[in-house]
Amino acid sequence: MNAVYTRTKTLNGNLLGFCPGCMHGTVFKLIGEVLEELNIDGRTACILGIGCCGLAQEVVSYDLATAPHGRACAVASGLKRSNPDTVVFTYQGDGDLASIGLAETLHAANRGENITTIFINNGIYGMTGGQMAPTTLVGMKATTAPDGRDPGLHGYPLHMCEILNQLTAPVYLERVSCNNPANVRKTKNAIRKAFQNQLDGKGYSMVEVVTSCPTNWGLSPEKSLQFLEDNMLREFPLGVLRDR
Amino acid sequence: MKKVFMKGCEAIAEAAVRAGARFYAGYPITPQNEIPEYMSRRMPQVGGVFLQGESEIASVTMVYGAGAGGTRAMTSSSSVGISLKSEGISYCAGARVPMVYVNMQRGGPGVGTIQAAQQDYFQATRASGNGGFKMIVLAPATVQEAVDMTYRAFDLAERDRNPVLILGDGVLGTIMEPVVLPEMKSDEEVAALKQKNRDWAIVGHSREEKRGFIDPGYWSTDMQEAHCVSLNEMYERWQREDVQVEELYLEDAELVFVAYGTSARIAKSALKLLRAEGHRVGMIRPLTVSPFPAASFDKIDYARCKCVLDIEMSIPAQMIYDVELALRERCAVETCLRSGGNLIERDDVVKKAHEILKGGVER
CATH class of the missing domain: 3.40.50.920 (Rossmann fold)
Structure with missing residues (x-):
């Protein structure tokens, strides 16, 4: 029998701790497949943000460091500049990348650091239990916005791809999702491109993945997909914002 | 031995380079601006990296990243800036990342004054960040001592995989004195020092090797406690072996x-x-x-x-x-x-x- 599909060797077989319907597992699978296909998993270091993504620490085979909350791009800048042959990527959620780490994200992108950022945007704080994120939709309820996000009180969702698109240095900015098989394939292609750019020494690439959080959205995995398509993708339209 | 006439900040920076530091990130604050300024000129000459961070927080975190990659790395600041760095310093202590940093103390609390003070003793020796960790804190009184201590600090940081603090003040940073500079480590020596860290550094390991894993976090309370116990054993060893007076x-x-x-x-x-x-x-x-x-x-x-x-x-x-x-x-x-x-x-x-x-x- 021919094996037509196997698990990427970069997932070591340890149990994934993510909730049912969460897309972190899918994204880590895609990253692992890309690293294997590019034959770079043996020289890659992941800089992990704080939050649910921490559950991947013991699941992936490649080198890994945990960053202080929000600071992954600063850790990656220090590591990549002092070890240019190491492939360095950050993996961060929306609270991490767009709230507490906004400065580190923006300035690393502005310096054109030759790193890859995978940004998971599900519009909510997952690990801490459903608090309002900088990407929470207007009207969407959170444990710290019990009546829903009110622009008069909380402002509007931040669009990170669009914000970084104001900068001169970044080379690649794309927003994708994993809500259906076609988009999963597009996500993988985007991740591959973001790593290839680094291998080519081109500079800063970010892939924003719009994902769901059934647990903290209070919806079933199926209804979460519907919510994502009806609401998240309307606020965060998919597509390539920059590709140089 | 040849003596040169140098300012404290610049002499410390040069000593760090000679000790093999090949990464420096910092953010401007008086009275230590001559350290980042010197490093911005000096690091490129030796194949090292100088990065001006967007903040003290970013700078210390860059050092955490460079240190996690096995490079001898350093940052510096003064008092109120050191407070901002405390997050990264605590991460280094928790994740066992060697790093050296300098505090040219000024008046405080808060932004305080820019003149020399010793107002950060508690911060340096008791609470340099959350979690009750300790560091070896070297307190030079002359530029020569600052140079010698900086040179040695990198060895101590690497030996213990822990931050080491050079605790100076505005006088030490800005005074000029004759100093004998330590020997410049050769490129080969610097490369060998980095190679020694490869086992644990996050430089990228193949699946057949043990991976590099830098993390100050624990999922199990018992593992966290065991980590604290082992750190405490190190602190007790310092008390027996590393006191200088x-x-x-x-x-x-x-x-x-x-x-x-x-x-x-x-x-x-x-x-x-x-x-x-x-x-x-x-x-x-x-x-x-x-x-x-x-x-x-x-x-x-x-x-x-x-x-x-x-x-x-x-x-x-x-x-x-x-x-x-x-x-x-x-x-x-x-x-x-x-x-x-x-x-x-x-x-x-x-x-x-x-x-x-x-x-x-x-x-």
Whole structure:
């Protein structure tokens, strides 16, 4: 029998701790497949943000460091500049990348650091239990916005791809999702491109993945997909914002 | 040995480069701007990296990243900037990432003044970040000491995989003095030092190798506790093996000064004057304020010694808690303090000593 599909060797077989319907597992699978296909998993270091993504620490085979909350791009800048042959990527959620780490994200992108950022945007704080994120939709309820996000009180969702698109240095900015098989394939292609750019020494690439959080959205995995398509993708339209 | 005339900040930066530091990230703050400025010129000459971070937080985190990759890495700041760095320093201590940093202390709390002070002793020795970790804290009093301590700090940081702090102040940072610089490590030596860290560094390991894993977090309370226990064993080892101190005339002293850094320089000149007058004054000068030289206090002859004078550029006194712990009430303690960026005058120390020796000061 021919094996037509196997698990990427970069997932070591340890149990994934993510909730049912969460897309972190899918994204880590895609990253692992890309690293294997590019034959770079043996020289890659992941800089992990704080939050649910921490559950991947013991699941992936490649080198890994945990960053202080929000600071992954600063850790990656220090590591990549002092070890240019190491492939360095950050993996961060929306609270991490767009709230507490906004400065580190923006300035690393502005310096054109030759790193890859995978940004998971599900519009909510997952690990801490459903608090309002900088990407929470207007009207969407959170444990710290019990009546829903009110622009008069909380402002509007931040669009990170669009914000970084104001900068001169970044080379690649794309927003994708994993809500259906076609988009999963597009996500993988985007991740591959973001790593290839680094291998080519081109500079800063970010892939924003719009994902769901059934647990903290209070919806079933199926209804979460519907919510994502009806609401998240309307606020965060998919597509390539920059590709140089 | 050839002497060169250098400013404290620049001499420290050069010593770091000679010790093999190949990564520096920092953010401007007075009185230590000459360190990042010097590094921005010097690092490219030796194939190293200089990065001006967007903040102190980013800078220290860049150092965490470079250190996690096995490179000898350094940052520096002053007082209020060091507070911002405390997150990254705590991460280095928790994840066992070696790093060296410099605090050229200024007045505080808050933004304070830009002049020299010793207002960060608690922060340096007690609470440099969350989690109750400790560091070896070196307290140079001269530019030469600063150079020698900086050179050694990288070895200590790597030996322990822990942050090491050079605790200076605005005087040390801006004063110019003749110094003998340490030997420049060759490119081969620097590369070999980095290679030694490869086992644990996150440089990328193949699936057949043990992966590099840098993480200050634990999912299990027992693992976290075991980690704290092992760190504590290291702190206790420092107390036995790494204390450095200068002791003067403890055997006959009726009065003992305790001071570090710039205060100690001033205290020492007062001591010379007092000894010339025939007064039996001694001195304990911690070169490591952490671990603190508590055992030196056992060398004082308490049959003679009336009092220990704690001399600091800090109000309230901070080192005094370590002094009192070491003294265990064997004699009285007095203070001679200035703050806010004001220097202690030699004559203030002399006057205070005269009062004590005449019995004019009651405890």
